[in-house]
Amino acid sequence: MFEENPQFVAARQRMVDEQLIERGIRDSRVLDAMRRIPRHAFIPPEYHDLAYADGPLPIGNEQTISQPYIVALMTQLLKLTGDEVVLEIGTGSGYQAAVLAQLARHVHTIERFPELAENAKKVLEMLGIKNVTIHVGDGSRGLPQFAPFGAILVTAAAPRAPVALLRQLDAGGRMVIPVGPRGGQVLERWVHTPEGWKQESLTPVAFVPLLGEYGWKEE
Ligand code: SAM
Numbered sequence: 001m002f003e004e005n006p007q008f009v010a011a012r013q014r015m016v017d018e019q020l021i022e023r024g025i026r027d028s029r030v031l032d033a034m035r036r037i038p039r040h041a042f043i044p045p046e047y048h049d050l051a052y053a054d055g056p057l058p059i060g061n062e063q064t065i066s067q068p069y070i071v072a073l074m075t076q077l078l079k080l081t082g083d084e085v086v087l088e089i090g091t092g093s094g095y096q097a098a099v100l101a102q103l104a105r106h107v108h109t110i111e112r113f114p115e116l117a118e119n120a121k122k123v124l125e126m127l128g129i130k131n132v133t134i135h136v137g138d139g140s141r142g143l144p145q146f147a148p149f150g151a152i153l154v155t156a157a158a159p160r161a162p163v164a165l166l167r168q169l170d171a172g173g174r175m176v177i178p179v180g181p182r183g184g185q186v187l188e189r190w191v192h193t194p195e196g197w198k199q200e201s202l203t204p205v206a207f208v209p210l211l212g213e214y215g216w217k218e219e
Contacts, residue, residue: 002127008040011052015039019054020072027076033102034072039065041123042093061113063208065093066155070205072099074153077176077189077202080104084150087168089139089210094120096155097132107132108146110139112211140212142168149173157185157207162214166190166197178207182216 016035025031040051043065047057056064066074075096080086080103088097091111097120100107109132111117117136124132135143140162142152147168154165154177161177169175169192178185187202209216 015052042095078151090155110135138212140214156210158210
């Protein structure tokens with residue numbers, strides 16, 4: 001059983017009220033998930049004071065845990081009903097996967113750094129979250145052996161939406177992905193409709209790059 005300091009619970013409640021509801025996050029299931037998951041458990045202890053602040057934080061290997069608002073926004077855009085098998089690309093700390101796990105049947109998440117994947121696994125185990133499978137590898141290819149997915153969330157920035165991932169979306173499936181160069185990107189949502197893939201460009205964001213076969217090449 002994970003016991004936490006009541007100050008973290010209060011800080012998290014404020015985070016939901018001031019950063020998410022204030023900015024228009026309305027899906028009550030997403031808000032409940034963000035109230036439930038202890039973000040501080042996913043970040044290094046030296047940043048615990050900032051765990052519920054309005055920004056990204058370092059998690060090692062030059063990677064970051066995303067800003068809470070961006071986690072909530074991307075999750076809301078997926079319109080999860082509770083029955084989906086979801087693919088996340090870029091496990092990082094495991095926080096986004098933990099939020100998705102509250103809202104879907106199962107989450108597969110893939111990370112290229114084994115150390116981050118190992119750490120995320122430990123935190124999810126400690127929290128008793130059992131419907132997440134963590135994989136190590138190049139997530140830009142997706143996970144064809146587990147496809148199709150009801151939703152795909154890419155948490156690193158790609159040059160374009162990889163067709164390899166779009167092909168792994170189930171009928172009616174949604175994919176949310178930041179697309180654009182290293183300096184800044186636009187969040188795109190893709191929906192697999194009977195007429196084909198429909199794309200919307202939504203809002204400017206800033207993510208670390210998706211590196212891999214269908215992402216950016218390593219320098
Ligand atoms: N979702 C994460 C969380 O909740 O902490 C934050 C993700 S961080 C912004 C982006 C992650 O994508 C990094 O951990 C990075 O190593 C990973 N990444 C980048 N390219 C990848 C690839 N081709 N396959 C898998 N992971 C990748």
